[in-house]
Amino acid sequence: MSSSKPVSSENILGQKYDRCLADFLVKTGVGFSVGVVASVILFKRRTFPIALSTGFGAGAAYADCDRSFNPARIPGTRIIPASSSVSPVVPAEPDHKHQL
Numbered sequence: 001m002s003s004s005k006p007v008s009s010e011n012i013l014g015q016k017y018d019r020c021l022a023d024f025l026v027k028t029g030v031g032f033s034v035g036v037v038a039s040v041i042l043f044k045r046r047t048f049p050i051a052l053s054t055g056f057g058a059g060a061a062y063a064d065c066d067r068s069f070n071p072a073r074i075p076g077t078r079i080i081p082a083s084s085s086v087s088p089v090v091p092a093e094p095d096h097k098h099q100l
Contacts (some may be wrong), residue, residue, distance in 0.1 A: 020065035024058065031057025 035053035043049050067074050 016065075016068050020061070020068060023064055024061040027057040027061040028054055029057070031055070031060075 031053040032050060035050035038049040038053065039045055039047065071077060072079055
C-alpha cells in the first residue's frame with residue numbers, strides 16, 4: 001500500500017516549462033537544419049530559407065506551448081466546472097452527425 005504524494009502546482013508548472021523549452025529547442029533546430037539543406041541545395045546559399053524555416057519551427061513550438069498552458073485554445077474541447085466529478089477537459093461532442 002503505497003500512498004501517492006500529491007504533486008505541487010509549482011512542479012507541474014516547472015514540468016510544462018521544461019517540456020516547452022525542450023520542444024522549442026528541438027523544433028527550432030529541425031527548422032534550422034531544414035533551412036540549411038534547402039539553402040544549399042535549392043537557393044544558391046541564400047539566407048532566407050534558414051530564417052524562414054527556423055521561424056516556422058519556433059512558431060510551431062510556441063503554439064504547442066500555448067496549448068499546453070491554456071487547454072481552452074484546443075479546438076473541440078470544452079471546460080467543465082470543477083464542481084463536476086468529470087475530468088476538467090473533455091472533447092466536445094459534435095452537434096450533428098455526418099451521414100454518407
